[in-house]
Amino acid sequence: MFDAAIIGCGITGAALAFELSRYKLKILILEKENDVSQGASKANSGIIHAGYDPMPGTKMAALNVEGARLAEELCQNLDVEYKKCGSLVLAFSAEEEKTLELLYNQGVENGVPELEIIRGEAIRKLEPNVSGKATAALYAPGAAVVIPWDYVLALAETAVQNGAELRLNAEVSAVEKTGGFYKIKCGNKKDEIEEIESRFVLNAAGVNSAEIHNMIAPPNFKITPNRGEYYLLDKAQAKIASRVIFQCPNEKGKGVLVSTTAHGNIIIGPDSSDVSDGENTATSLRGLAYVAETARKSVPSLDFRANIRNFSGVRANPDSGDFIIQEAEGAPGFIDLAGIKSPGLSAAPAIAKLAVSMLEQSGLALIKKENFIYTRRKIRFANLSEKDKQTLVRENPNYGRIICRCETVTEGEILDALRSPIIPRSIDAVKRRCGAGLGRCQGGFCSPRVTELISKELCINPLELEQDRSGSYIFTSETKGGGKDA
Secondary structure (H helix, E strand, O other), X not given: OEEEEEEOOOHHHHHHHHHHOOEOOOEEEEOOOOOOOOOOOOOOOOEEOOOOOOOOOOHHHHHHHHHHXXXXXXXXXXXXXXXXXXXXXXXXXXXXXXXXXXXXXXXXXXXXXXXXXXXXXXXXXXXXXXOOOOOEEEEEOOOEEEOHHHHHHHHHHHHHHOOOEEEOOOEEXXXXXXXXXXXXXXEOOOOOOEXXXXXXXXXXXXHHHHHHHOOOOOOOOOEEEEEEEEEEEOHHHHHHOOOEEEEOOEOOEOOOEEEEOOXXXXXXXXXXXXXXXXXXXXXXXXXXXXXXXXXXXXXXXXXXXHEEEEEEEEEEEEOOOXXXXXXOOOOOXXXXXXXXXXXXXHHHHHHHHHHHHHHHHOOOOOOEOOOOOOOOOOOOHHHOOHHHHHHHHHHOHHHHOEEEOOOOEEHHHHXXXXXXXXXXXXXXXXXXXXXXXXXXXXXXXXXXXXXXXXXXXXXXXXXXXXXXXXXOEOOOOOOXXXXXXX
């Protein structure tokens, strides 16, 4: 019997697990994919929003500002790369300048610090490549960027180190209330269905959250999957923008942005299109063409020939227009955390604290641990001084062998990833932990060596090794063997 079961391990589920692991509780995290952060939490802009965009009085507004405040210290403690770069919302007309005034007033009401509206050359002083047609901008110095999947990993890994149990490939197929607890059926096509018992349940299932809710309570919200497509430019383009550059928001959301990333690349996007399938992360010529054309309005000199990757993410768009954070009707102790679209990444730590307080009100006893682990440290060889690199290589020669040349990722870092609290089982899972394959060639040179290291360290037959999600096998058969015909 678990005290609390969390369904889903994106940013919301991971933040919940981290927050609950502060207490003497038996916690279970159920994730349907073969790794954490496989949905919208890995495929987004990576922005910690300042908090001027949400309507005052909404959950989004309150939780965005508080979550952004908490994120800076969390990222420092958990060794997540965090860059406080600030953001600009550009106006290109008198009408859009009125929108800036509205956003400014909303931000002040929401408690966003240091907001100001700047004009003319003051914009170009901050961002020289911004279009000369921009007449004004809302400047929010407190906005930041993170590596979103590393943020999720840091929270989830630390929760696991604090005793939380994570089960991957554990898709929930049924939830039933029985007496004073819940029965949850989970598993996948390869494994037998398992039945879990938990006193409390937290539904953080992203685009599938309405489906999970409907297993235990009458339907009362709808989630529409909404896809956004992106470009990622090579680090050689880093000087194009040093901040997050937005255009004025519209009915489809915050619109197409041009932004620095915590890695030092430039990210451009997204567009917005509803899709019927929440797993549909394809990109399209039409969508990407729209992103490129719209982004050039902000920064005309963008060079899309420097693109190294296109990708898309699917948002969980709620019909409520606000985060859905509630105890499900007729299901005490079952808490929905649904519709957590942007600014969900920013709000996640505050959402987690709110959810824990709701659990306490529902009867969950919270007794703090004396030995709670709240820090994490990673070796990033490329970021070390020459002296520290030499010392590290003397201590462990594995750090002296460069595997990923684009990102200067060593064999030692890959082995660290393979021995981490949440063991990666695919090429891309290793990439998310140490960066091997994130650079200009996108794994073209280092993938064979990474494959070899995973296979050897984890004793996985290369024929069973996956690129990313379950079923994305890399090899189909062995073409050369060690026998007499080799």
